[in-house]
Amino acid sequence: MDGVIRITERPRPPRPEELNLRFSEKAVKELEALLTHYPDKKSALLPALWIAQREYGGHLTADAIAEVAYRLQRSYAEVEGVATFYTMYNKVPVGKYMLEVCTNLTCMLCGGYRILEHLQQRLGIQLGETTPDGMFTLAEVECLNNCGDAPVMQVGDVYYRRLTPEKVDALLEELRKGDEHTVVKLADAEVQMHLAEWERPENQ
Numbered sequence: 001m002d003g004v005i006r007i008t009e010r011p012r013p014p015r016p017e018e019l020n021l022r023f024s025e026k027a028v029k030e031l032e033a034l035l036t037h038y039p040d041k042k043s044a045l046l047p048a049l050w051i052a053q054r055e056y057g058g059h060l061t062a063d064a065i066a067e068v069a070y071r072l073q074r075s076y077a078e079v080e081g082v083a084t085f086y087t088m089y090n091k092v093p094v095g096k097y098m099l100e101v102c103t104n105l106t107c108m109l110c111g112g113y114r115i116l117e118h119l120q121q122r123l124g125i126q127l128g129e130t131t132p133d134g135m136f137t138l139a140e141v142e143c144l145n146n147c148g149d150a151p152v153m154q155v156g157d158v159y160y161r162r163l164t165p166e167k168v169d170a171l172l173e174e175l176r177k178g179d180e181h182t183v184v185k186l187a188d189a190e191v192q193m194h195l196a197e198w199e200r201p202e203n204q
């Protein structure tokens with residue numbers, strides 16, 4: 001698995017009679033609140049996709065895309081086009097945690113590839129793959145805008161900085177035991193951030 005959807009593998013959109021709406025009551029309410037913040041439904045597409053990523057367990061299935069299209073009254077193709085444009089939306093199943101290692105210039109010079117290779121060796125997976133226990137997916141990313149603390153890795157909604165192989169080992173242990181910074185929690189944090197954005201006085 002390399003995170004790329006090839007044309008021949010593109011999931012078939014569900015037919016209207018196959019539409020299986022899965023948004024929770026909470027998700028429906030959040031979407032309703034978001035829609036009051038935008039001039040039209042189309043403009044709420046990005047936060048709606050975050051809601052879908054959370055509600056569907058961490059990645060956007062064809063059903064998730066169809067549900068967003070239905071709720072925003074857009075075409076499936078339009079929603080799929082947006083979802084596949086942005087890398088933060090997962091189009092294939094991923095692990096509980098996404099380990100996104102920066103290998104851009106500063107991180108590369110400060111040992112980013114050493115961290116990446118260490119993770120590959122420790123987890124027994126290559127880039128774009130998920131561990132058999134479904135815990136970790138490994139990805140390489142461009143600059144995370146924290147160059148002063150290189151090498152950096154993003155896990156869900158947090159950055160881990162000035163990494164060493166020893167720190168990575170301790171972090172893997174901590175993540176295995178915990179339930180924070182997961183792919184689903186990142187999606188929820190994004191939803192809450194979009195909702196809170198509009199609570200600011202300048203947006204009232």
Ligand code: FES
Pocket residue numbers: 102103104105106107108142143144145146147148150151152
């Ligand atoms: S190059 Fe890695 S955070 Fe900028």
